[in-house]
Amino acid sequence: MKTRKLERTRLVPHTVDGETEMVLVREHVDVPAPPADWDQRVRTGVTIGACILVSVALVWSTSAIGGLLALSVTAVVAYAAAAAFDTTWIMCMAVEWLLRSDPDRAKAPRRAGHWALAVSMGAVFAHGYVSGQLIIGAVGAAVSALAKSGWSIAMRVHARPLDDRTRQWVAKRRAAVDGQLAMIPIRRELQRGQALVDAEQQALGPADPDQSGQSADHPDTGSTPTDRKSLTTKDAVRIAWTDGIRDRDAVIHDAAARLGRPVSPDSVDRYLRDLKRGA
Template sequence: MKTRRTETIERKRLVPHTVDGETELVLDTEYIEVPAPPRDWDQLVRIGVTIGACILVTVALVWSTSAIGGLLALSVVAVVAYAAAVAFDMTWIMCMAVEWLLRYDPARAKTARRAGRWSLVVSMAAVFAHGYVFEQPVIGIVGAAVSALAKGGWGIAMRVHARPLDDRTQQWVTKRRAAVDGQLAMIPIRRELQRGQATVEAEQRTLTESGSTDPDQSGPSANGSGPSAPPIDRKSLTTKDAVRIAWEDGIRDRDGVIHDAAQRLGRPVSPDSVDRYLRDLKRGA
């Protein structure tokens, strides 16, 4: 009689344990034997097909690089020739990778599939040209077929892993992906806007602190001061107001005006702005 295969699993649970009349929940570990699930031969075959496709692609890459590199080495340095030869097969391999990533988006995967086929044709033509130049056209044809077989093997592996969707489910997936893609696209856009806004705010702070901008240009002229001037709200002073107050208090020295205005405003003032306002006050006097 055939014994059924089992496997040991570890199970942990909290159980009450009492010591000296005090009970606490402690972790108890037990090992039990359960029937082992049957071997999934379909999954094993699927893995084998995938590994075989990867091996085929690797062989095709090595063979094509060797053949095309030998052809290009007739006119350039060998290192450069073989480095450039990698591009021929890497192009259609990259297209296959993109096709894999877009396997649930047939509309976008179609472009990658078409580009991969054209890249494969170019690579096969280059391998055949190598055999033709060295007067071995049969070897060129057989060598070119290596890439075609690798591409076909990968296509078979793709079909094994494919999960076709019906039309309505595909539309649902497309709409949900579009919504998520929109949210993902907004992440760098928000970062860009935040960086731009931070740069603008930093520039404004720099210009204000250095006195390169004149926030008082829209205020009244300084030579309009005098006994008839309206009272000034000292809680919302501007540089122009602070200079006028210092002038009315009898301060005529430039450095004294700058010091008095800075104290009233609670921040440094621009010497250029102070000079301009003092000139206006002197002309009005």
């Protein structure tokens, strides 16, 4: 039986000059080694092989398509644009990998990947046709197809199919979490907007210091509240007017004394004009 050494530690008492302390002791023990997991090794090998195939296909397609595009544009621009052909279907495969537990959502990137692969293969074949080497163009186009097939096989190796009920459960849980994630930027946007509104209000100040809730065009001359908590600027001006005070500064002073706080001269002027018109 194969064994392997493991390091284990434990605390033991150790006494020096009559003083005992717990010290750490390290020791190595032989334990049975687990059998080789060939399934995992094969799975890893398939994944590495698929990655190599994709890399080779990307280099080959970029070289071929870049040579085709270089007939009309600068080589640097041509090869940069050529990389987009295979990169597109590789990105689609990556998205399909991320959505491997959700077959419904994986259909769109899988379909898009097939179309992108077809376009890339057509461009590689076109390069061979223009160069007068149809066989090389056809074989070169098959490189991308083989790479995508290899990756599809690797995905099947890593796939964990779910039954219908489990897929529904996962879909509902994912929808709930996605809703919470979607609300994060929305809340941030609302908070930023509210902060702008608050800053605007603070910068402009209150539109009307008087919060009486009544129109100054029709001053109520029938009541004379005396409670400062319920007394408004309009009430204080009206009381001063009723008492025969007509001087603006005197009205402002009297209203401030009744309210126990400063009053807005603009509001006092507005209420005095309304009272004069009403008189």
